[in-house]
Amino acid sequence: MKKSTTGLLIGSALVVGLSGCASSASQSSGQMSASSDRSWYQHPAVCGLAGGLIGGSIGYATSGNSDEENGAATGGAAGAAIGALLCADNTPEPVEPQCPSYGGEIPAGAAVDAEGCPLDSDNDGVPDYRDQCPGTPAGVSVDANGCPLDSDNDGVPDYRDQCPNTPAGVEVNSLGCPDSVVLQDVNFEFDSAQLTAEARNVLNDVAERLVNNPDVRVRIEGHTDSVGSAQYNMNLSQARAESVTEYLATRGVESNRMMAEGFGEEQPIATNETDAGRAENRRVELDEWN
Incomplete structure (x- = not known):
């Protein structure tokens, strides 16, 4: 060969x-x-x-x-x-994700920050490109769509709702309440309009929801039991209602959104013949002011 x-x-x-x-x-x-x-x-x-x-x-x-x-x-x-x-190994090097901490695919055109991560303008944990409720106040709990939670589904989000456990189907006002609401544990020093420490703690939460609900005006109603003269009780209830509005104003609620009104002993919700009944009648209520 x-x-x-x-x-x-x-x-x-x-x-x-x-x-x-x-x-x-x-x-x-x-x-x-x-x-x-x-x-x-x-x-x-x-x-x-x-x-x-x-x-x-x-x-x-x-x-x-x-x-x-x-x-x-x-x-x-x-x-x-x-x-x-x-025979050289031509396997391409793995591409580092643009935003390792995001953990998801970023769609084309989505606004991103300097690190390549999707913008979240209101810092609620839901990026802007899929946030259906942009501008949520800081610290408000949101759902997967970036919208504030509404636990009782009454149309008033939790962070504004003064009555967060309204039964399903009940019509509510802009405060999230079916009617005026008794501010539980808003009490006063004996025979005075001086708020107790516990009352101030309760009103802090009320004020926060009112600040987050800026378009609503409210009426603060003061009530007493029947001990003492009717005129004395009327004056005391007015002073207590005003004490509440003044405290709420210190917590950021505009004074022109509130009205204080005392009813004295005229509108009892329980008997005045027992200690328990009189305690129920000594109350402060919050209602929408139209």
């Missing part, structure tokens, strides 16, 4: 083998994360050696008798380089 024919046959066999290695390497590169996980025959060094033999064989076979060594050397060098390139 002639030299050229022998060289070409060896080269052809090695080409087929190298092609198989390169093909396997290409297929496995999408499945393996590191070159150390690849089969031995897919390693660039092995492919380079095979490529060198192929190139050298072809160079030898195609060179003249006087130039066999140079042809084999040139072909071997070229083959080794090509073989190594064919």
Whole structure:
């Protein structure tokens, strides 16, 4: 058999083998994360050696008798380089997420900050691009759509609702209450309009909801039991109602949104014949002022 024919046959066999290695390497590169996980025959060094033999064989076979060594050397060098390139690990480096802390896909066109994270203008934990209630006040609990929670589904969100446990289906006013609401535990020092410490704590919560409900005006109603003269009780109830409005004003509720009105002993809700009944009648109520 002639030299050229022998060289070409060896080269052809090695080409087929190298092609198989390169093909396997290409297929496995999408499945393996590191070159150390690849089969031995897919390693660039092995492919380079095979490529060198192929190139050298072809160079030898195609060179003249006087130039066999140079042809084999040139072909071997070229083959080794090509073989190594064919089996190189071309798996692309993993792309770092634009905003690692976000944990979700950011849609095209969404407004992002300098770190590539979606903007959340009201800091409620729901990014602007899917926030259906932008501008939620700081600290207000929201649902997955970024809207304030409304636990009793009465149309008045919890952070404004003075009656957060209204039964389902009951019509409410803008305070979230079916009617005027008794401010439980808003009590006074004996025979005075001085608020107790417990009363001030209760009114702090009332004031916060009123501040968050700026379009609502309210009437503060004072009531007493029947002990004492009617006129005395009327004056005391008025003073107590005014004491509540004054305290709410110190907590940020505008004075022009409130009206104080005393009813004395005129509107009892329980009997005045027992201690328990009289305690119920000594009360302050909050109602919408239209």
